Every structure is written in C-alpha cells, then in structure tokens.
Amino acid sequence: MAFSLFRTPSSAPSDPHTVELEAILKDPAVSRAFRYLENSTRETTRELITINEIPAPPFKEQERAQFVCQRFQEMGLQQVHQDLEGNILGILPGRSDPAGTGPLIALAAHIDSVFPEGTDVSVRLEHGRFFGPGLGDNGSGLAGLLALVRCFTQVPLSTEHSLIFVGTVGEEGPGNLRGVRHLFLQNPCGRNITEFIALDGPGIERITHQALGSRRFEVKFEGPGGHSWGDFGIVNPVHALGRFIYQMTSCQLPPLPRTTCTIGVIEGGTSVNTIPGWARCEVDLRSTSETELDRLEGHLRTAAQLAAQEEERASLHAHIRLKSLITSMGNRPSGITPVDSRLVRLALEATRLRGAKPLLDCASTDSNLPISLGIPAITIGAGGRCGGCHTLDEWYDPTGRETSLQRTLLLVLGLAGLAA
Ligand SMILES: [Zn+2]
Structure with a gap:
C-alpha cells in the first residue's frame, strides 16, 4: 500500500x-x-x-x-x-x-x-x-x-x-x-x-x-423502526445513510496533497418489508496532509448531521427524531x-x-x-x-x-x- x-x-x-x-x-x-x-x-x-x-x-x-x-x-x-x-x-x-x-x-x-x-x-x-x-x-x-x-x-x-x-x-x-x-x-x-x-x-x-495519515469512522443512524406499510413516513436510517453517502461522495478531494475517501462497509436493516431501526457504514479517510484530513473530517461530521436533518424533514412525523452517531475507529497521523x-x-x-x-x-x-x-x-x-x-x-x-x-x-x- x-x-x-x-x-x-x-x-x-x-x-x-x-x-x-x-x-x-x-x-x-x-x-x-x-x-x-x-x-x-x-x-x-x-x-x-x-x-x-x-x-x-x-x-x-x-x-x-x-x-x-x-x-x-x-x-x-x-x-x-x-x-x-x-x-x-x-x-x-x-x-x-x-x-x-x-x-x-x-x-x-x-x-x-x-x-x-x-x-x-x-x-x-x-x-x-x-x-x-x-x-x-x-x-x-x-x-x-x-x-x-x-x-x-x-x-x-x-x-x-x-x-x-x-x-x-x-x-x-x-x-x-x-x-x-x-x-x-x-x-x-x-x-x-x-x-x-x-x-x-x-x-x-x-x-x-x-x-500517509488516515482517520476511520463508523457512522450510524438510529430510528424507531417499523412496518414498511403501516409506519411509512417515519425516519428511515437506511435512507439517511444513503443521503450521507451521497454527501461524502460528492465532496471535491484534492489530487495534491493526495486525499481519499472510501466507504468500505455498509450494514443495516432487518427485512425487505421493515423500516430499519439502524444503518451504519465504515469510512476511511486518507491524506498526506493533516490539514486536508481535518477538513475532510469536518465535512464528514457536517454530512452526518445534514443527512439526519434532511431525513427528518422528509418524514411525515415531525416529532420522531433520527439519531446520528460518529465513532472513531482509528487515527494515524x-x-x-x-x-x-x-x-x-x-x-x-x-x-x-x-x-x-x-x-x-x-x-x-x-x-x-x-x-x-x-x-x-x-x-x-x-x-x-x-x-x-x-x-x-x-x-x-x-x-x-x-x-x-x-x-x-x-x-x-x-x-x-x-x-x-
Ligand atoms: Zn507491515
């Protein structure tokens, strides 16, 4: 590598x-x-x-x-x-x-x-x-x-x-x-x-x-979950994860200092007819520059927040919230x-x-x-x-x-x- x-x-x-x-x-x-x-x-x-x-x-x-x-x-x-x-x-x-x-x-x-x-x-x-x-x-x-x-x-x-x-x-x-x-x-x-x-x-x-510096995160969204028909309209963690992935992958990364962002694992859900209670992904950020890593980590934190807010706005039940959790999985300076x-x-x-x-x-x-x-x-x-x-x-x-x-x-x- x-x-x-x-x-x-x-x-x-x-x-x-x-x-x-x-x-x-x-x-x-x-x-x-x-x-x-x-x-x-x-x-x-x-x-x-x-x-x-x-x-x-x-x-x-x-x-x-x-x-x-x-x-x-x-x-x-x-x-x-x-x-x-x-x-x-x-x-x-x-x-x-x-x-x-x-x-x-x-x-x-x-x-x-x-x-x-x-x-x-x-x-x-x-x-x-x-x-x-x-x-x-x-x-x-x-x-x-x-x-x-x-x-x-x-x-x-x-x-x-x-x-x-x-x-x-x-x-x-x-x-x-x-x-x-x-x-x-x-x-x-x-x-x-x-x-x-x-x-x-x-x-x-x-x-x-x-x-080569790297920072690794688990990003997880949690909601109440429910029936795909009966509860439709409540916040959906998988949908929020999709919004988050879109935010991360549309971020401009500099070719120099070389900086990369990879979402390597996604997970979540119970069955095709269930609104999931959670969804998570694992993100690997790498750069030769600590400044770029700081910037990209900032983008990740904002993207998780925005994804949760957008999902809540799209929901038919304004009082039901979606939790976003970010956990560090590793940090190499x-x-x-x-x-x-x-x-x-x-x-x-x-x-x-x-x-x-x-x-x-x-x-x-x-x-x-x-x-x-x-x-x-x-x-x-x-x-x-x-x-x-x-x-x-x-x-x-x-x-x-x-x-x-x-x-x-x-x-x-x-x-x-x-x-x-
Ligand atoms: Zn080795």
Missing part, C-alpha cells in the same frame, strides 16, 4: 553522506559484518520460519513477542523488557554511553500480522519460494531485525551512540499503531529516540519517508521526514552504495507516529521478495536479502557512528 510521490534526488560523488558511508565501508569490522550477514542467511531463514509459525493476530501478539524477547536476551542486548503495551525493547549501548541512557537510534519491526486467530500460518517450500501468511509482512522485517542484532553482538560491532531494538505491537489495521504510540508517548525510552527506522516487508529500494534530513540522505546513499536504486515513497507504517512528532523516521524493506501480501497465498523469496540488511547496517552505522 505505497505509492511513489517524489523524484528521488541524485547524489554527487562528493556528497558528504556518500563520503562518510564510504569511509565506514572501508573498516575491516564492517567487512566482517557484511560477510556475517551473507554467511548467516540460512539461519535468518530458519528464524523467519519459526517466527511466522507463531501466530500474532492483532491484540494477540504475546507468544511471538515472548519469542522476540527471549532472542533479544540470548543475543546479549541490555535492559531487555516488555513494556506495558506489549512492545519488546533491548538496548545495545554505544561507546560514548555505556549505560545506554543517552540518545538512542531505534531499529524496529512490527510483531503483529493481519491474520485472525485460527489462520494456518505454517510455512511450506515450493519451487524455491516459501509460502505462509505473514511471511513478508512482517515476518521478513522481524527476522531481518533479529539478524541485525545477531550481527552487532556476534561480529561484534560497536557504535559510538547507543542503539535500541524494538519489536512493536499493533501496527496493522485495528492495532492503530498502539505499540509505537505507547513507545513515543509513554515509554521513558521513547523520549531518548533521536531517529527511528522501521523494517517492514521485503525489498531494498523503498524508503518511506512520508507518512501524517507528516514527512524531509528529503534533505540526515536520515533520508544517509538512507539514499546507503541504498545506492549497495547497488540499488532508492525509491522515496509514502505509506502508513509505524513511522507515522514519530514523523508526526517531528522525530526523523523512515520505513524500509528487509530484503528478499514477496507477493500476495495480506492474503493466505503470501509468499517470500529470501534471495538477495543480505544486500538489503547490509544497507540497513550501513545506514545505522552512518547514524550511530562506528566506534574506533
């Missing part, structure tokens, strides 16, 4: 970020780390299969979270804990901050999958591809995160500034970013995070630096990490230095939250290829994954500094 919005700026050989990363690449410890990522690809795939076969439906990520917690501990991260929302955190202190209480560069991956409880999440290998719901999104991100932790602690590789590794809960749909929201708004560690990188899905090119920020520049150069063509894009991910708070954040792929994302036929091919993980490693080293 991402689309490219921007022309990716090209780099000059003298770009300071390129020079900086090239110096890091020359360090023998970094060569060892790159070889480690190449040589441990089987282990990473084994870990991916183990992760994927532990179900992690929205709000039920506990078992997979425990696995991540145990792996963080085994790999030697410090201050490993699960926070009150269910996120798993572990710190790798930098040379300048042995207690790990200073500024933190965060590398995260979401633990949850979209699949409900009871989904068969077992993995099978067919013609060189692994099949299993959730393998790409976000089994691959989580396995990539663990591979990078292993790399840092086993090579070993030390940084100037401290790193924090995070498995977040509640990234997908109904989770409404609850994990990352808690991390930044309530967990004391969140206050120390200066840059945030989320590993989400496969690939190497994508650098999501723009947060929008925003942007500027293209000329150090984080995005380093991500662009690290991608190029690993032989790929970076692609800046916009999507709704864990990075939405830090971006909306003004904390530089991006979401990138964890390598390999995947198809059928969010379906039961999801597949994943790890070929080339190590190059993408090397890109992430290089980026993290660029941000945190390689300790001499």
Whole structure:
C-alpha cells in the first residue's frame, strides 16, 4: 500500500553522506559484518520460519513477542523488557554511553500480522519460494531485525551512540499503531529516540519517508423502526445513510496533497418489508496532509448531521427524531521526514552504495507516529521478495536479502557512528 510521490534526488560523488558511508565501508569490522550477514542467511531463514509459525493476530501478539524477547536476551542486548503495551525493547549501548541512557537510534519491526486467530500460518517450500501468511509482512522485517542484532553482538560491532531494538505491537489495521504510540508517548525510552527506522516487508529500494495519515469512522443512524406499510413516513436510517453517502461522495478531494475517501462497509436493516431501526457504514479517510484530513473530517461530521436533518424533514412525523452517531475507529497521523534530513540522505546513499536504486515513497507504517512528532523516521524493506501480501497465498523469496540488511547496517552505522 505505497505509492511513489517524489523524484528521488541524485547524489554527487562528493556528497558528504556518500563520503562518510564510504569511509565506514572501508573498516575491516564492517567487512566482517557484511560477510556475517551473507554467511548467516540460512539461519535468518530458519528464524523467519519459526517466527511466522507463531501466530500474532492483532491484540494477540504475546507468544511471538515472548519469542522476540527471549532472542533479544540470548543475543546479549541490555535492559531487555516488555513494556506495558506489549512492545519488546533491548538496548545495545554505544561507546560514548555505556549505560545506554543517552540518545538512542531505534531499529524496529512490527510483531503483529493481519491474520485472525485460527489462520494456518505454517510455512511450506515450493519451487524455491516459501509460502505462509505473514511471511513478508512482517515476518521478513522481524527476522531481518533479529539478524541485525545477531550481527552487532556476534561480529561484534560497536557504535559510538547507543542503539535500541524494538519489536512493536499493533501496527496493522485495528492495532492503530498502539505499540509505537505507547513507545513515543509513554515509554521513558521513547523520549531518548533521536531517529527511528522501521523494517517492514521485503525489498531494498523503498524508503518511506512520508507518512500517509488516515482517520476511520463508523457512522450510524438510529430510528424507531417499523412496518414498511403501516409506519411509512417515519425516519428511515437506511435512507439517511444513503443521503450521507451521497454527501461524502460528492465532496471535491484534492489530487495534491493526495486525499481519499472510501466507504468500505455498509450494514443495516432487518427485512425487505421493515423500516430499519439502524444503518451504519465504515469510512476511511486518507491524506498526506493533516490539514486536508481535518477538513475532510469536518465535512464528514457536517454530512452526518445534514443527512439526519434532511431525513427528518422528509418524514411525515415531525416529532420522531433520527439519531446520528460518529465513532472513531482509528487515527494515524501524517507528516514527512524531509528529503534533505540526515536520515533520508544517509538512507539514499546507503541504498545506492549497495547497488540499488532508492525509491522515496509514502505509506502508513509505524513511522507515522514519530514523523508526526517531528522525530526523523523512515520505513524500509528487509530484503528478499514477496507477493500476495495480506492474503493466505503470501509468499517470500529470501534471495538477495543480505544486500538489503547490509544497507540497513550501513545506514545505522552512518547514524550511530562506528566506534574506533
Ligand atoms: Zn507491515
């Protein structure tokens, strides 16, 4: 669910970020780390299969979270804990901050999958591809995160500034970013995070630096209901819902900043010969601009009111009222990490230095939250290829994954500094 919005700026050989990363690449410890990522690809795939076969439906990520917690501990991260929302955190202190209480560069991956409880999440290998719901999104991100932790602690590789590794809960749909929201708004560690990188899905090119905001609402109309013949003329919630949908779909939406409105679910009524007692719909509003989202939410609230009033005016029984109820189902803030920020520049150069063509894009991910708070954040792929994302036929091919993980490693080293 991402689309490219921007022309990716090209780099000059003298770009300071390129020079900086090239110096890091020359360090023998970094060569060892790159070889480690190449040589441990089987282990990473084994870990991916183990992760994927532990179900992690929205709000039920506990078992997979425990696995991540145990792996963080085994790999030697410090201050490993699960926070009150269910996120798993572990710190790798930098040379300048042995207690790990200073500024933190965060590398995260979401633990949850979209699949409900009871989904068969077992993995099978067919013609060189692994099949299993959730393998790409976000089994691959989580396995990539663990591979990078292993790399840092086993090579070993030390940084100037401290790193924090995070498995977040509640990234997908109904989770409404609850994990990352808690991390930044309530967990004391969140206050120390200066840059945030989320590993989400496969690939190497994508650098999501723009947060696609969304607001979701249930809009419901309620009336007394009655007989289609005997009570005809009283307010009809389905008719009011029709008026509301007309109002919403005739609203002018700007092409830029891209803004969308989708009514994805309608429901209501009892039978063909009954005036319904209720009708409801679910509305998804999206935009790259918070101002447009405010405007569109205002339009939605007015449209619901107008629809109810029009239905009451059309009714033959003026004293019978129609209730309109609006409930928020989710809110993901929008925003942007500027293209000329150090984080995005380093991500662009690290991608190029690993032989790929970076692609800046916009999507709704864990990075939405830090971006909306003004904390530089991006979401990138964890390598390999995947198809059928969010379906039961999801597949994943790890070929080339190590190059993408090397890109992430290089980026993290660029941000945190390689300790001499
Ligand atoms: Zn994801």
